[in-house]
Amino acid sequence: MDIRENLAQIGEELKQELAQTDASQALEALRVKVLGKKGSLTALLRGMGQLSPEERPKMGQMINEAREKLTALLDEKQAQLAAREKEMRLAAEAIDITEPRDLPPIGAEHPIQLVLNEVLSCFEGLGFQVAEGPEVELDKFNFELLNLPKNHPARDAQDTFYIDDNIVLRTHTSPVQARTMLTKKPPIRIVCPGRVFRADEVDATHSPVFHQIEGLVIDKDVTMADLKGTLDAFAKRLYGSDIDVRFRPSFFPFTEPSAEVDLTCFNCHGQGCRVCKGTGWIEVLGCGMVNPKVLEMCGIDSSVYSGFAFGIGLERITMLRYGIKDMRLLYEGDLRFLKQFR
Ligand code: DAH
Numbered sequence: 205m206d207i208r209e210n211l212a213q214i215g216e217e218l219k220q221e222l223a224q225t226d227a228s229q230a231l232e233a234l235r236v237k238v239l240g241k242k243g244s245l246t247a248l249l250r251g252m253g254q255l256s257p258e259e260r261p262k263m264g265q266m267i268n269e270a271r272e273k274l275t276a277l278l279d280e281k282q283a284q285l286a287a288r289e290k291e292m293r294l295a296a297e298a299i300d301i302t303e304p305r306d307l308p309p310i311g312a313e314h315p316i317q318l319v320l321n322e323v324l325s326c327f328e329g330l331g332f333q334v335a336e337g338p339e340v341e342l343d344k345f346n347f348e349l350l351n352l353p354k355n356h357p358a359r360d361a362q363d364t365f366y367i368d369d370n371i372v373l374r375t376h377t378s379p380v381q382a383r384t385m386l387t388k389k390p391p392i393r394i395v396c397p398g399r400v401f402r403a404d405e406v407d408a409t410h411s412p413v414f415h416q417i418e419g420l421v422i423d424k425d426v427t428m429a430d431l432k433g434t435l436d437a438f439a440k441r442l443y444g445s446d447i448d449v450r451f452r453p454s455f456f457p458f459t460e461p462s463a464e465v466d467l468t469c470f471n472c473h474g475q476g477c478r479v480c481k482g483t484g485w486i487e488v489l490g491c492g493m494v495n496p497k498v499l500e501m502c503g504i505d506s507s508v509y510s511g512f513a514f515g516i517g518l519e520r521i522t523m524l525r526y527g528i529k530d531m532r533l534l535y536e537g538d539l540r541f542l543k544q545f546r
Contacts, residue, residue, distance in 0.1 A: 337380035345379035373401035377418035385502035415518035422511035431512035459492025
């Protein structure tokens with residue numbers, strides 16, 4: 205067969221086969237079949253040895269031109285296949301970000317935190333700032349500067365965890381009062397949330413670790429009426445506008461006079477029920493006018509300034525807020541309980 209015809213036939217065959225090739229592996233096999241060492245075009249080149257010297261350059265040129273054309277055809281197909289394969293890969297790897305799926309479980313804020321947030325936002329609205337103090341506290345701040353000198357009988361009521369003679373786990377958040385008065389000048393308006401510790405039994409209403417929120421206001425002309433107005437605003441914000449506050453005389457060494465404060469029972473609204481033991485009232489906090497002795501010990505002139513203070517049991521108001529009957533539920537981390545606050 206004439207070389208020219210041969211070349212035409214190789215070209216035709218390649219075109220047909222290319223049309224049926226749809227994978228780059230098959231394309232490579234085709235390239236080898238035509239241009240490889242044992243390929244059909246290579247065989248033609250080998251055959252040139254039999255041609256006459258005059259014919260050789262002409263035929264050589266023709267075969268080379270054919271090789272370029274075939275190579276170009278193969279390359280073009282290769283580019284097509286590569287582009288298509290890339291497209292297919294991208295399509296297979298694509299992520300549909302709109303596809304709905306199971307969401308991971310989401311946690312919830314603890315009921316104590318929920319109530320604390322509410323209390324803080326209430327007092328921040330009244331112009332208070334949040335202050336904090338250490339949980340491991342000096343006897344000086346926890347007791348002495350609050351008018352509870354060593355051997356004072358009222359210390360017994362506090363069931364203190366002692367680290368040593370001078371260091372305790374704070375039994376209340378009141379030491380933050382002393383710390384603040386010693387470092388800030390009046391006017392002072394702070395609330396101090398935090399953990400406190402007492403060597404107490406564990407039962408439905410007691411825990412050795414619990415939370416308090418301390419409040420302190422020091423300024424000129426602060427009176428008991430300011431204290432009552434503040435606590436009234438707090439009670440109504442947390443439990444509703446029909447809730448009243450009631451002051452009962454009491455005693456705390458750091459306040460004079462002192463009071464215990466009851467709120468209208470949230471359960472029966474004052475009618476009397478099991479929650480309030482028939483009285484219509486529930487005790488929630490202690491408070492009073494800051495004892496002038498405390499002001500003086502903390503470097504504040506009691507002839508110029510007066511103030512009030514209060515201490516709220518956070519667990520207690522949380523239990524009242526949500527009708528939780530056993531304090532231990534707040535610490536056990538039982539998801540069946542916690543999920544109800546989502
Ligand atoms: N510290 C008291 C306690 O833990 C609560 C308290 C009562 C705080 C009267 C006060 C206050 O600031 O004025 O029982």
